[in-house]
Amino acid sequence: MKKYMKNLLKSFFAGAMIFCTSNITQSQVIYAPPVQKKPNREKIIFKDHNRDGIEDLLYAQFREKGFFSSSEYYLMIAEGDKNGKFNPPKELFSFGKFRPTSISIRDCNKDGIEDLLYVQFKEGGFLGISSSNGYYLMIAEGDKNGNFNPPKELFFFGKQEPF
Numbered sequence: 101m102k103k104y105m106k107n108l109l110k111s112f113f114a115g116a117m118i119f120c121t122s123n124i125t126q127s128q129v130i131y132a133p134p135v136q137k138k139p140n141r142e143k144i145i146f147k148d149h150n151r152d153g154i155e156d157l158l159y160a161q162f163r164e165k166g167f168f169s170s171s172e173y174y175l176m177i178a179e180g181d182k183n184g185k186f187n188p189p190k191e192l193f194s195f196g197k198f199r200p201t202s203i204s205i206r207d208c209n210k211d212g213i214e215d216l217l218y219v220q221f222k223e224g225g226f227l228g229i230s231s232s233n234g235y236y237l238m239i240a241e242g243d244k245n246g247n248f249n250p251p252k253e254l255f256f257f258g259k260q261e262p263f
Contacts, residue, residue: 143203149214150246154180160200160218163191173199175216175248193240193248195220201235201261208239216240216248219262234259 145158157178164171175193178186193216200218208215216239223233237255240248 143200145203145205147205147214148180149177149205150179152179154182156180157186157189158192158203158205160195160203161189162199170197172196175203192246198222207242209241211241213242213244215242216251217254218251219257221261222253232256235261 143160146155147158148154149156149158157180159176160173161176162171162173173195174191175195176189177192178189180186195218198221200220203216203218205214205216207213208217218238218240219235220238221234222236235257236253237257238251239254240251242248
């Protein structure tokens with residue numbers, strides 16, 4: 101398990117530091133560290149997620165659902181079309197009420213299906229007061245339909261954002 105976690109973290113951080121060029125020829129993760137922290141910092145992934153041969157756009161976004169329903173962060177997908185444009189975005193996965201600080205999509209468990217990895221702040225305990233408050237590496241394993249299963253905690257980074 102220790103070797104698996106080391107390789108997974110190495111793979112995750114290496115993927116998160118790739119900058120895209122203007123000519124995207126393969127699936128890449130864009131991560132641009134901000135000069136200062138901003139609450140709406142988003143990550144963008146170009147990848148043929150629906151396996152139709154055309155790259156899709158995936159990104160995290162806060163969505164307000166209305167007065168009586170919860171507002172959450174979602175992984176959105178805008179599927180690419182044959183004309184080089186993107187269709188209107190759809191919600192693909194809910195991150196919950198806390199913003200993910202990094203996202204990556206790759207086959208982590210070697211089952212041939214892409215999984216969603218992300219870093220997210222989580223709080224626990226009564227009124228959010230707990231020693232388990234902090235940043236976690238989370239995994240939501242993918243299924244054959246292009247969706248993601250409920251997330252699991254893989255690693256606890258601690259109280260400080262890892263990057």
